[in-house]
Amino acid sequence: MRIHRRKIIRLSEYDYSLPEDYFVTIRTDKKAYLLGAVIKEKIQLSRNGEIVRRYWEEIPKHFENVELDEFIIMPNHFHGIIVLTEPVGAIHESPLQMTQRQRRIMTLSKIIGRFKMRTAKEINLMNKTPGCPVWQRSYFEHIIGS
Numbered sequence: 234m235r236i237h238r239r240k241i242i243r244l245s246e247y248d249y250s251l252p253e254d255y256f257v258t259i260r261t262d263k264k265a266y267l268l269g270a271v272i273k274e275k276i277q278l279s280r281n282g283e284i285v286r287r288y289w290e291e292i293p294k295h296f297e298n299v300e301l302d303e304f305i306i307m308p309n310h311f312h313g314i315i316v317l318t319e320p321v322g323a324i325h326e327s328p329l330q331m332t333q334r335q336r337r338i339m340t341l342s343k344i345i346g347r348f349k350m351r352t353a354k355e356i357n358l359m360n361k362t363p364g365c366p367v368w369q370r371s372y373f374e375h376i377i378g379s
Contacts, residue, residue: 247376250340252317254302254377257345259311262366266308267356281356281367282306288352289313296344314377317341345372 249255261267268282278286285306292315293299304313317340353367 249342250317252298252319254314254316255341256312256314256375256377257341258373259345259349260369260372261309262369264309264369267367268306268311269308271308276305276307278306280359284355284359285311285352288348288355292344292348295347299344315341315344341374 267279268285269276269278271277276282289301289304289311293301298317298319300316300318302314302316304311349368349372356367357363357365
């Protein structure tokens with residue numbers, strides 16, 4: 234029996250809480266065309282794609298150390314540039330012990346994780362498909378300028 238081992242795709246020595254510009258790619262589960270279709274060489278977002286656009290644009294409202302740059306939603310994946318504007322520092326406390334500011338300043342993986350969780354929850358609620366995977370596990374990122 235062959236065991237699939239997931240590749241580690243993060244840089245092991247890099248601190249993803251540092252101020253930097255990150256180019257991220259997030260794929261839908263099984264690369265399903267959930268987010269829209271290309272019609273006459275232009276993307277037409279589905280209702281699912283509109284949810285993804287809305288939640289992406291709302292990220293800076295929830296994280297004060299984040300700015301967004303360009304992004305594009307494709308039928309089965311998403312590309313976006315997310316900018317962390319200040320260092321986070323280590324956060325080892327439980328959420329109850331964290332200050333409001335500490336809860337609003339998070340690392341790249343926490344920001345992307347929240348985005349994926351919120352979009353999946355709303356998409357599944359709208360489509361009446363509770364618990365159905367929307368996104369592939371993890372995401373791809375490239376540190377811009379590195």
